[in-house]
Amino acid sequence: MSILAKAVEGKYICWIWQPVPLGVRLLLLSFALFVAIPGTATEAAKQEKLVLLIRELRNEAGEIVPIRDEIRQLLNYVEHQQQIKFEIRRYPWTRLLVNAKNGEGIVFGLSKNRERLQVYQFSEAIYANYVWLVTRSDAGFTYNNMLDLKGKTVGVIRGTSYGDEFDSQRNVLFQVEEDVGSHGARLKKLINKRMDVMIFGDRRPQAGEVEQLLIRILRKELSTSDKVLEQAFKVLPKPMLVDELHFAAAGVQYEEWIRKLNAAILAGRKSGEISRILISDK
Numbered sequence: 001m002s003i004l005a006k007a008v009e010g011k012y013i014c015w016i017w018q019p020v021p022l023g024v025r026l027l028l029l030s031f032a033l034f035v036a037i038p039g040t041a042t043e044a045a046k047q048e049k050l051v052l053l054i055r056e057l058r059n060e061a062g063e064i065v066p067i068r069d070e071i072r073q074l075l076n077y078v079e080h081q082q083q084i085k086f087e088i089r090r091y092p093w094t095r096l097l098v099n100a101k102n103g104e105g106i107v108f109g110l111s112k113n114r115e116r117l118q119v120y121q122f123s124e125a126i127y128a129n130y131v132w133l134v135t136r137s138d139a140g141f142t143y144n145n146m147l148d149l150k151g152k153t154v155g156v157i158r159g160t161s162y163g164d165e166f167d168s169q170r171n172v173l174f175q176v177e178e179d180v181g182s183h184g185a186r187l188k189k190l191i192n193k194r195m196d197v198m199i200f201g202d203r204r205p206q207a208g209e210v211e212q213l214l215i216r217i218l219r220k221e222l223s224t225s226d227k228v229l230e231q232a233f234k235v236l237p238k239p240m241l242v243d244e245l246h247f248a249a250a251g252v253q254y255e256e257w258i259r260k261l262n263a264a265i266l267a268g269r270k271s272g273e274i275s276r277i278l279i280s281d282k
Contacts, residue, residue: 047085050257051105056090057181059221064090065182073277074126075108081264092181094159103251106261110248113161123258124265125244127203127278131162132210133236134198136191143236149174155195157181162199163241184221187214191232200235201243203278207235 052075057065067088075086091099100107101119111129112122133143141148146165150173158178161167170176177195179186190198204210215230222229247261268274 047079047083049085049087052086052088053096053100053105053107054088054090055093055096055109055181057183059182059184065221070278071108074274077268077273077277078261078264081267082260084260092159093157097159100248101250103249103253106247106249106254106257108247109245111161111163111243111245113167114164115167116161116248120248120250121255121258123247123261124269125246126265127245127274129201129203129243129245130205130210130239131241131243132200132202132207132239134187134190134200134214134233135196135236136193137232137234139196140234140236143238143240146173149197152196153177153194155179155186155189155198157186160199163243166240182221183214183217187218187233188229191229198233199240207237210235 054067059065075088078084079086087105089099089105090096096107099105107120109126109129110116110120110122135141143149146169149169153175155177156162156179158180177189179189183200186198189195200210200214202210202213204213211234214233214235218229219225247258249258265274
C-alpha cells in the first residue's frame with residue numbers, strides 16, 4: 001500500500017509515491033471502521049440536544065423517585081426517531097412550570113387548559129392519563145360529575161391542573177389540599193382523614209389495576225407491607241376525567257422542536273410502537 005506524498009523543492013511542487021508502514025495502514029483502517037459504525041462518537045455528535053423538564057417526585061424519605069421504565073423507553077424512542085438527545089432536568093411541579101415559562105426547555109406530560117393554551121404551544125397527545133378518585137374504604141361515594149365532590153376536601157399535587165371545570169370549582173364547590181409529590185405520603189394523609197379524596201393520574205384504564213399500582217407504591221415508598229394500610233383505601237370505578245398529556249413549551253424558539261416531536265409521536269402512533277411501550281409495563 002502507498003499514498004501520494006507532497007514534496008517541496010524550491011518553488012516547484014511535485015508528487016511522489018511513498019510506501020506506508022504497516023502500523024500506519026492499521027491506524028487508517030481502524031479510523032475508517034470507527035467512522036462507519038453507527039452509534040460512535042461521530043454519530044452522537046450529530047444528535048441535537050434538547051432540555052426536557054420532567055416533574056420531580058419524592059418518597060417519604062425525601063429521595064427523588066426514578067422516572068418510570070416505560071417513560072424512559074418512550075423518551076428513548078423519541079430520541080432515536082429524531083436524532084435528539086434529551087437533557088433531563090427534574091423540578092417540583094410549580095418550579096418546573098415557572099422555568100418552562102422562562103424558556104428553559106420543553107415540558108414532558110403537560111395537559112391543556114384555557115390558561116396554559118395562552119402560554120404554551122403543545123405537541124400532539126403522547127398518551128391519555130386517567131384521573132382517578134381515591135377514597136378511604138369506609139367513605140366511598142358514587143361519582144358521576146363534579147357536583148359529587150361538593151363539600152369534600154380533595155388532595156392534589158401542588159400546581160397540578162385537572163381541566164377548566166375542576167380549576168373553576170377549586171375552593172368553591174370543594175376545598176383543595178395541595179400535597180407534595182410523594183404518592184405514599186398522600187395516601188397516608190387520606191387514610192388519616194386529612195382529606196376526603198385523593199386525585200391520582202395514571203394511564204391504566206381500570207380501577208382495579210390502579211389499586212394494585214398504589215399498593216405497590218405504598219410498599220416501595222414505605223419499605224413495608226402493611227395490610228391494614230393496603231386495605232384502607234379504594235379507587236372509585238369511574239375516572240373523573242381522561243386527560244391527554246403533551247410535550248409543551250413557551251417561546252417561538254421551540255416551534256421546530258415541537259414539529260420534530262410531533263413527527264415522532266405520529267410515527268409511533270401509526271406503527272403501534274408507543275402503545276407497545278406503554279402496554280408492556282401494565
